[in-house]
Each structure stands twice: as structure tokens, then as C-alpha cells.
Amino acid sequence: MNGGKISAFRLLKDNLARRSMFVLTIVPGLLVALMVVGLLLRSKAILAVKPLSRLLFSSAWHPLRGEFGLLPFITGTLWVTAVAMVIAVPISLLAAVYLSEYAPRAVRETARPIVDLLAGLPSVVYGVWGILMVVPFVSDQLAPLFGTKSSGYSILAGGIVLAIMVFPTIIHVSLEVFTSIPHALREASFSLGATRWETVKHVVLRKGGQGIIAAVVLGVSRAFGETMAVLMVVGNIPKVPKSLFGAGYPLPALIANNYGEMMSIPLYDSALMLASLVLLVVVLVFNVLARIILVRAERKAE
């Protein structure tokens, strides 16, 4: 019968499609592993010459003399990230609580695309804005206020720009956490006479505590790897930073700034690949932690 043939062909097609789709489905997991392996292979050259601890904890950065201490860059990254989180965490959490617990539907519906847009702006645009507004603000307003001098290109400027870039991440994740909390819990709290804020404090924030931690961790890892915007306003001097108003030189900026020369100085490319690997490993650990917390919280809520 003819119909039989056609359906055999259809089944064959279905089968082939299933198999090839399955192969592609493995790709994302494989990619993560491949990245670690690829970067590790490229940084082997420098790891063979110098122990990892010397590379991570030495602050001598003289590529021409073969000294590749990453400490100034690691501390630079930590400083900028810390400043960004101090600014971003309270603001994003307050905004997320408002949007999930207080805001009328219309406000929530308008705020969402705005947060998305903030996440979608290219980092170069943040950088240009940082140069136009944040750098002068730091050098003309903030530095005199604290009685110091600053060119404006500083850890503080980097942190401020970075904070705004982290808003969407923290707001998004914590909004999701808040909406997964059952309404009955809030109603129980209201029925005991609690005000909205008391309900937030005792029910929403407590119940969503783990999720909030995950949101913050994701924010930190986002801040850790941000490159162009920070690079454009942070000053880029390879020394361990001493003050918020001084220049810093975060890891991503180091990688981005030196891609041009890295092939002409021995071991330089290997050192930069090691820097990328360090960045990748830190971000991977943070992400995996945060996602595990989130998945657990989600299961508990269901």
C-alpha cells in the first residue's frame, strides 16, 4: 500500500530529526566544559614556568621582565564589584519589593520593559555615559566633598556605572522569587493585622531569603565579568588600589586592553588566558551556586 510507504518515510524523518536534535542538545553543556579545557590548555605555558599561587598573589606586573602578578587586577575587580554591590543591592531589592508587593498592575507592566531595556543597553553606551557624567561627577563633586582630589577615572566611577548595569539582574531574579511565594502566606499575615511592610519584612523577605541571596550572587558574577563600561571609566593603572577615588585595573579590563600586544611578548598571551580562566572559574562557581539555590527554592515552593 502506498500509505504505508509514506508513513514509513515520515517515521524515518521523525527519527532522523530526533537523533540530530539530541546531538545538538548536548552542545550547551559541552560548551562550558570546552571553555574551561580550551583556556586551561592555553594557560599551561605560564603555569609550567610559575606556580599558580605566585601568579595570583604577586603584585609585580612587568610583562617585559616576565613578571605576571595578577594581584593588582584581582583586587581591582574585587573593589569595583564591592562598590557596585553596595549601591545596587539595596536599590534593586527595594525596587523589586515595590514592583512585586506595592505597585499597581499598570506600573508593574511599564517597569518591566524599562528594566529589560536597561539590561539591553550595550556596555559601550554605559561607558560613554560614564565618561560624560559619572567621571566629572566624581572629580568635581564627590572628591572635593570628601576632601581629596581625583581625576574622576576611579574605582568609584567604575562602581557607580557597574551598579546600574547590575540593577536588571538583581531585580529580575528577585521579582521571580517574590512572585513564586504563595499569596495565602501574605493574606495570613494581613489577617493578623500586619501592615504591608510588616508582611514584606516577616513573610516575603524571610520566605524569599535564599532566592535573594541567589539574586545577589548572580549580580556579583555579572559585575565580575563586565568589561568595556568599567574599562572606560576606571583609570587602568596596574597597582593595587589604595582609595576609592584612585584608579584601578580590573581583570576584564586587563584582558581587553592588551589583546594587541599579547602575541609579541613571550608568555603574555598565556598570562591573559590564565586571567580569563580565573574569571571563568569564579563566574562558573557563583552561577552554579546561585542556580542550585534557586532550583531548590523553586522546588520547595511547588
Next chain:
Amino acid sequence: MFPFSLLGQRGRRTEEGVFRGLMVFAVFLVVGSLLLIVLTIIWKGLPSLNLAMITRTPQGGYYLGKEGGILNAIVGSLYLAGGATLLALILSLPVVLYLNLYTRKYSPLANFVRFSFDVLWGVPSIVLGAFGFVVMVFLGLKTSLLAGIITVALLEFPIMSRAMDEVIRLVPRDLKDASYSLGATKLETALKVILRQSLPGIVTGVLIAFGRGIGDAASVLFTAGFTDRVPTKLSALFQPVATLPLAIFFQLGTPFPEVRQRAYASAAVLTILILIISLVSRALVKRYTKHTIR
């Protein structure tokens, strides 16, 4: 008792008010920062934006303040992001369809793949750039449009897949069952029912990814290079290509005020491009959701 509770009441109300105020202020800060950024960029950029900027390539001495424009970077970015989006789509669509058709909701494989996407999403673009460089060296490529496309596709892959997955997940089970009961295979159901049903979501996913691809600088720094020429022939795939974010970055790096002015103008072009993409994707969603079955 009575005065205490009265005082307590007032204290509670003050606390409520204070925090409510703080929250409104926080929302205002978030929304305000977006407006401030967009308006500053456009206000600073527009005065030096002219037709030559977006229709001409850099002429001799452009980076010293002479004649020309950034057409090379605009076209380069469109090609690069376009190619990367196409590649990411070819990778994403099968994966997302597989996840939603062939695996159970909480199967270990589906969990693992979604988890990998989340982790991949978190990888900083500068690390993707470094990895792209490793791949490029491995494949024997030079800095080129093709190497840039591969790297940016890696950046877009998780973004696009996650966006599509979220929509395709929402396709009602009944719809799939109806298709199966008519004798359709899973593949036919995927192509004729699920794709059509979730088209708006897929288009949004593609546009979001395209927007990210166009705006990212750190990933193409290592892999795409830079050039003053506009890619025309197919062989341009193997030659360096200019991108808009890098054009902004390089122009800002010069000490000449005219060139820095042009960097602001280029940033305005990029911002407007991103705004248009996101508005179009929103409009498309509104329009096409009318035709989906609920």
C-alpha cells in the same frame, strides 16, 4: 496598655511610610538612570550626527579629525550580528524543540541543558572573546568576520534559547495531543503546530539576541579585528570587520575633540538602533499574539 499601643501604631505607620518612600525612590532611581543614560547619549551625540557619518566610510586621517563616517562599522555590525543570530538560531531551535517535545518536564537531561544555558548566559563576554580566540587559533582562522560570527553566536545562543524555551513551554498540552491524535509525528507537530503557535516568542528571542550581538564589544575585540572597509564580497568572511561598539571605543581613545564628538554621535546611533530593535520586537509580539490559540 492603651498609650503604648497608640505609640506603637504610630511607629508602625511611620515605618510603613518610610519604607514605602524608600521603595518609590529606588524605582525612581532605576527608571531615572535609564532615561538619564539614553537622553545624555542622544543629547550629546545628535549635534555632531550628520548624513556623512552614517553614509561614508572613514577617509584618510579620519581618526585625526578629517572627513568620513562610520558606515564600515554600521554595516560590519549588521553583518556580524546577522550572521551570529542566524547561526545561533540554527543551534537554538532544535535544542529548544527537543527539550519541549522529546523530554519530560523534569527529566535529568532537560534540567541539565537548562542549567547549562543559565551558566553559559553568565559567562562574561570577555571570556567568550578569549575562548573565541582559542577556537580561532585552533581552526587556523585569523581575526575575521567569520571568527566574530562564531564568537557572537556563542554569546547569543543561551540568550535566544532561554527566551524561546520560555514561550514554547507555554504551548498548551492539548494542542500537542490534538496534533498527535490526528496521526502527526513529533517532528510534524513541532514544525506545523508548535512553531506556528509560538512564533511571536521566537521572533522576540531572535531580536533580543540580535540586539545583544550588535551591542557587544568585548567578545569581538579578539576575534573580529577592525577595518575601514565595508565588507562586500563573500571573501570578506575571512577578513577583519569593523563593529559599531569598537568604533565608538577607538574614537573615544583619540585625543582630538572632533573625533571624540563623533564617538558620542556613534554611541547615539548604536543606542537608537537598540531602542528601535526593542520597540519593534515589542510591537511584533503584540501583533502576533492575536493569532495564537489560548
